Amino acid sequence: MRISVVIPTQRRTAGLETAARSILGQTGAPFADLELVIVDNDKTPSAQPMAAALAAEAPFPVVYVHEPEPGVANARNAALEQARGEFIAFLDDDEEAPAGWLAALLAAQARFDADVVFGPVRGRAPAGVTRHRDYLETFFSRQGPPEAGLIDHYYGCGDSLLRRAALPDPKRPFSAVRNHIGGEDDLLFGQMKANGARFAWAPEAWVWEDPVPARLSLGYTIRRAFAYGQGPSAACAAADPPDRLGLAFWMGQGLVQAGVFGLLAGLKWLIRAPDFAFTLDRAARGLGKTLWWGPFKIEFYGRSAA
Structure with a gap:
């Protein structure tokens, strides 16, 4: 086969x-x-x-x-x-x-x-x-x-x-x-x-x-964007040995990304800009790069009814 x-x-x-x-x-x-x-x-x-x-x-x-x-x-x-x-x-x-x-x-x-x-x-x-x-x-x-x-x-x-x-x-x-x-x-x-x-x-x-x-809602996709953002930082932390330089790079980039696009998303929300969701997505991914460890992990899988 x-x-x-x-x-x-x-x-x-x-x-x-x-x-x-x-x-x-x-x-x-x-x-x-x-x-x-x-x-x-x-x-x-x-x-x-x-x-x-x-x-x-x-x-x-x-x-x-x-x-x-x-x-x-x-x-x-x-x-x-x-x-x-x-x-x-x-x-x-x-x-x-x-x-x-x-x-x-x-x-x-x-x-x-x-x-x-x-x-x-x-x-x-x-x-x-x-x-x-x-x-x-x-x-x-x-x-x-x-x-x-x-x-x-x-x-x-x-x-x-x-x-x-x-x-x-x-x-x-x-x-x-x-x-x-x-x-x-x-x-x-x-x-x-x-x-x-x-x-x-x-x-x-x-x-x-x-x-x-x-x-099909921002409630789901923004949470998922945050989780996607966690990927590169978590991968650096999980490497053997841990890639501390890479982790610092992604966390720093994420902090800047979250701040810049978070502020921009707030402004676009106020003026009801049609691309508001795209900007909020980028802010969430940046935040995920920075907040990637245990308490911030979001479970999307593995929930099964009896």
Whole structure:
């Protein structure tokens, strides 16, 4: 089995069905060498009926994995333990892949001999969302270079293709310390970069992202921007040995960023400027760089009902 497409999910059956059916509709990919792995991170196997229904009509194997222990790293690791592919493609359960998505990822991997390939994400808000619409769709998007090629940085796991042989652990590469706050992919890709992994960008391998309604608000996105800002500082602190110079740099930059953009956001709020949310986002990311340690960590994952 050469290629495994992994979709982690937790109580999002509608989004799961959209994501999974977009895999069933792929063209140009070698179906004979393909499997779909659905990993259910709910304590009760709520996604199992959907997985069974998809398996009955899919032209390739559909593997259902139940990981009751909550946590985003737990879910990804459970999928990799069961997946048989030498290449692992990740799609989130709020994403939808156009028909040529997987073929584009595979083509970029072969062209650049890449260990990880990333593609763009296009945020898509429902028609009823009017307030801060441009900001929200931008927030849930991923942009990159207009041309395909090797890159010296990395993105998140959703919409990516990994070569299993390049992983530091072929079955459980994601760190459990990030189960509840996210960033498990940043830790993995950072480690891979330090080990000399090759990253590539495939602009043709784009996907839609349809955020759940609860996330389409400044209350969610600004908290998430703060958490994103914590990433580089936390990575420096977690390095072995700790990168104290890098940590001081990011914290100092964050302090300036939070002050400048925080003041500017306040002024834009007073005059009801249309780009207020963009400025507030930058202030939150700066604050996250400065306040990155324990008490300021925000949990976004790992909450599962009994």
